Amino acid sequence: HNRVGQILHPEECMYAVGQGALGVEVRAKDQDILDMVGVLHDPETLLRCIAERAFLRHLEGGCSVPVAVHTAMKDGQLYLTGGVWSLDGSDSIQDTMQATIHVPAQHEDGPEDDPQLVGITARNIPRGPQLAAQNLGISLANLLLSKGAKNILDIARQLNDAH
Numbered sequence: 001h002n003r004v005g006q007i008l009h010p011e012e013c014m015y016a017v018g019q020g021a022l023g024v025e026v027r028a029k030d031q032d033i034l035d036m037v038g039v040l041h042d043p044e045t046l047l048r049c050i051a052e053r054a055f056l057r058h059l060e061g062g063c064s065v066p067v068a069v070h071t072a073m074k075d076g077q078l079y080l081t082g083g084v085w086s087l088d089g090s091d092s093i094q095d096t097m098q099a100t101i102h103v104p105a106q107h108e109d110g111p112e113d114d115p116q117l118v119g120i121t122a123r124n125i126p127r128g129p130q131l132a133a134q135n136l137g138i139s140l141a142n143l144l145l146s147k148g149a150k151n152i153l154d155i156a157r158q159l160n161d162a163h
Contacts, residue, residue, distance in 0.1 A: 014068035014083060017052040017061075021045055028121065038124045043103045044073045046122050047133040051080045053119065054137025059084065059144070064160045065153050076100055078133060082140050084149045087156050093147050099136040101129045 024040065026033045048071040061067040066085040071078065078101045083094035122130060141149075 010070035010072075010081065014070045014081065016063075017056045017067070017069055018049050021049050023120075026121075034121060034123055038122075041122055041124055043125050043129075046120065046125055047078060047101060047103065047129055048073065050120055050130055050133040051078060051137040054134040055080065055082050055141045056137075058138045058141035059149065059153060061153065065156045067153075073101075073103070076102060078136060080136050080140050082144060084144060084152050085156075086152050087159050091152055093144050093149050093152065095140065095143055095147070097136060097140045097143065099132050101132045103129060 024037045026037060051071055052069045055069060056062075056067055059065075059067060061084075066087065066089075068083050068085075070081040073079075077098045079096060079098045081094065081096040083092055085092040
């Protein structure tokens with residue numbers, strides 16, 4: 001505790017999409033390996049990552065544009081806060097949306113045949129919660145785009161390309 005000068009809360013400092021989540025890359029059709037690593041899934045983390053990645057993908061973002069997120073699960077609600085900034089930080093758009101998502105203790109119906117969303121394979125998590133998380137990310141991205149995020153991101157990309 002003597003080295004911590006300040007704890008940064010999400011209102012002060014959001015993070016990059018997927019930051020802090022651990023991913024294991026495997027071949028998409030390698031069922032034995034998918035079954036083996038499937039026990040490592042944390043359902044809440046997985047759903048948070050799907051929402052974050054869907055948000056970034058729909059904004060057509062990447063590592064060269066200032067996009068940040070914060071997600072949280074509480075009482076069956078997935079909260080997604082996202083924002084985009086101009087490169088100098090003078091212009092920004094942020095908002096939060098939420099979706100009701102039932103996170104099952106275990107998959108009730110057996111593994112999914114085609115469980116991949118936004119590059120994440122989760123055979124042990126039902127498709128319904130995954131789709132709800134993806135739709136949350138897309139909905140928040142659409143909201144920010146309707147508020148002018150496309151212009152901010154286009155200018156950031158142009159400035160990055162010029163350097």
